[in-house]
Amino acid sequence: MPGSFDFRHVRRAFSRAAAGYDAAAVLQQEVRTRLLESLVYLDDRAPAVVVDVGCGTGHAAAAMKKRWPGARVIALDLALPMLQQARRQAGWWRPFARVCADARALPLAEGSVDVLFSNLCLQWVDDLQAVLAGFRRVLRPGGMLLVSTFGPQTLAELREAFAAADEQPHVSPFASIAEFGDALMAAGFRDPVLDRDLFNLTYPDLPALMRELRALGATNALATRRRSLTGRGRFARAAAAYEPLRDADGRLPSTWEVIYAQAWGPEPGAPVRQGGQEIAAVPVSRIPIRRRSP
Template identity: 75%
Template structure:
């Protein structure tokens, strides 16, 4: 399989941004808050083990620990400096475990978690069905998966502007909602439901947007990215192209499409990706897809 992302670059970028992430990640925190509301799907069920994958500074892990103080909560992230920030969230009175690991190879026992929560992490993954199969492996039968990712409308203004200035891509590709739902089915999850939000953030100029992306660790991690500086001429051309998007309010917009999903791990013995043709027998049109009110 052709690799889309440079995982070492991703680890370095988020490690460097650990100290600045919280201040820059207002959108990520809002999406996290909305995803946490989906824990209500558990009803009266009290989970014993909850896993926060791609936890960053682990606000979600802290919220789950507060909601279920007797549960074991694990914050897992690729970047060790992020987990050091997470220690501040853990506190001394209701601590949670912190594990430095890759979402693509979870170091947890099979059927060990009641809930797997992952907020805006999966956009850095090439093979969604494989990662979902790993998620399914660690979830108990009937366990709840809650996840979010960015959709293809995300940063389309930035993508189009740099495309006019440089033949090398500057913005990652993002999986559409249909591909996201299909990946859940391929890995054997049951009863997936998908939602979609569209946010618009505004900036004074292009450098302000780029500074915020760097502060969040959201830099260009594509394998085929330009490995030298963009250059003044290319950046000036991208800046001029971005100016065509400036709104009547005098601000430059950036679009962020967010896809949310929840699904349930199947009973024991159900086939995983590639182990049974019946997985693909459910048409994508049968997955409920909702557009949240803006």
């Protein structure tokens, strides 16, 4: 889906949300906790360099710095105000580096990272395979990739309610678990393992759900979105379409599908699939040279 997102809008939305993000991010905190539990698969290995891509307010980076005090932990986010909030998690006793950068162009050296962690960030990228190829580039052979993202059932009720009220989409598209697995394989990762959870949150009404999404920075960032405010008429039609879904307690349901992926950095020269073909990069130093005798 090239060109799906307006990334300036994404940056602005998360910048505005930074100060109050933690209060609204209950689901994000639960997913982060579950993702961090997968670090046990490193066994007793102590990484030298750990990167948290899309770090938000820095809780995962702080947890990994606590787990590995001797590691260089880098918290990376597109929104500078998120990194300013992350400073509170670092503290003087366990500081970690904070870098304002884009997940689509990591400012990191090739093969320099032992653990690359990313919690609920990749749903904001257009070309998943290209971003994962960038992750592979910076990961050392045998390094660990640990990521989560939202799947296509996320906000299905909201998507359908607005579809009944407006021809313009209001909810971003999300990659399926099969598409995510294919992108990992195409990027050349080794031994990928994927899992998924379905969470069901409830709200008193549609405005409450929309307020939470704004507090999370998860506003409509589609490049094709309507640039004017959603009119009262369209919003009322969407609310009416949502209304029949109320549960036995009189609350509106909201489904959130979370995909988890764990994979490992391949050995140098492992191929990447592009255009139906496998392309391998081999260091010049590994190419044998036959020298003629004089």
